[in-house]
Amino acid sequence: MSFEPKIVGFLCNWCSYTGADLAGTSRMKYLPNVRVVRIMCSGRLDPTFVMKAFSQGADAVLVAGCHPGDCHYQNGNMKTLRRIPLLRRTLAQLGIEPERLRLEWVSASEGERYQSVVNEFVEQVRKLGPLNLELDPSVERAAG
């Protein structure tokens, strides 16, 4: 059986989620591997969400927000633009390929762009293979 990547997508409410919605209402076909979580702004993305997605079985994480300059909250996406590179570096030290975390800008009118971003990313993750973290199930109980 071929490997079907599980990808969690965090999309901002104002641009990227609407862009994904446009792809849907326009009946564009794209690969079904991204499970979408709508957040109000890409700047709301706490790196904890990404770590948690990986620790609970995601093979990759897609983060999408408004293009720089177009943020509904003026500069929320700028915080994301700074956080993702540091998060990638940290994940690399923890043995997770930085390519498994992708940041894209998708506006509300870019349904086609969402379609191509998803298709491209799924193929990229398929090549990387499953994440298969070595986590001991007994340890999650221990948050203290």
Place this chain on the structure above:
Amino acid sequence: MADEKLRVAMFWGAACGGCDVALLDIHEHILDVIEVADIIFWPCAMDFKFKDVEAMPDEHLDLTFYNGAIRNSENEHIAKLLRQKSKLMAAFGSCSHMGGIPGLGNFHDRKSIFETAYLNTKSTHNPDKVFPRTEFEVPEGKLTLPEIYDTVKTLNQTVPVDYFIPGCPPNPEQIWIVIQAVASGKLPPKGSTVGASDKALCDECPRKKTELKFKQFKRRHLVHPDPEVCFMEQGIVCLGAATRAGCGWRCIQSNMPCRGCYGPLPNARDQGAKMLTAIASHIDSEDPEEVERILDTLPDPAGYFYRFGLPLSLLHRRQRRNA
């Protein structure tokens, strides 16, 4: 328990001994402790044998302070044994609370640690490539050593823990408060973190804060920081924003930034992820390439963010993907 003294144990797992010293740092209060409690087992300070503990009935001990992480079979065996013999089990100090400095071993594994320690360090001469073994036959009989594990665990990842006392080491004043609470029976609900504040260290820090912007990160040993001004504003990574207060800001007073030993704030699952957010949001650039250049001045971010807490973090360890 009115007439009877409390029965207390203190044990060290994978630890440096600093926690045992911290318990003595309550100074003459230790005499007050002896008034209300009998120390039944404390290998660092007095001569006890494991078989004495094995011979006790279950729940014989009122309280065990366990300091140190779990990284070998002996740590694990004694943790399980003391849990069985104790009414209350407290994780004492950063190592048992969240892995601590030994938890940095989770960036590596047993094989690479052994190769570094017994082959590759400059001062090592080991032409026969001798590594520690768990068993060895000598004419007098069989010698044994505990088995080192690949992954360091916290105490609570090994046995259920009732209370957490954070700190590397815990602040003696806080230890005394906890001991008084135990003696008077006024303990918070099980699972609580005791001997610490629910606020961030930043909240209590007396340094001047104005505006935070990173153009460059600086390493503490290469600069002379102004003792009055926020470390972060001077470009030095300080974990105060993502760390519980309660330590009495001893490091800050000694002009050293917070390294995060009191662990994550209440309701924060991953201390490192929280610190990552706090730092990255204040990088002073909107150009992706410049952001990367600024980040190049911050070597080893995961080591900074998870200095004391890698085993407790969401990912627990470095993943060995192609091993």
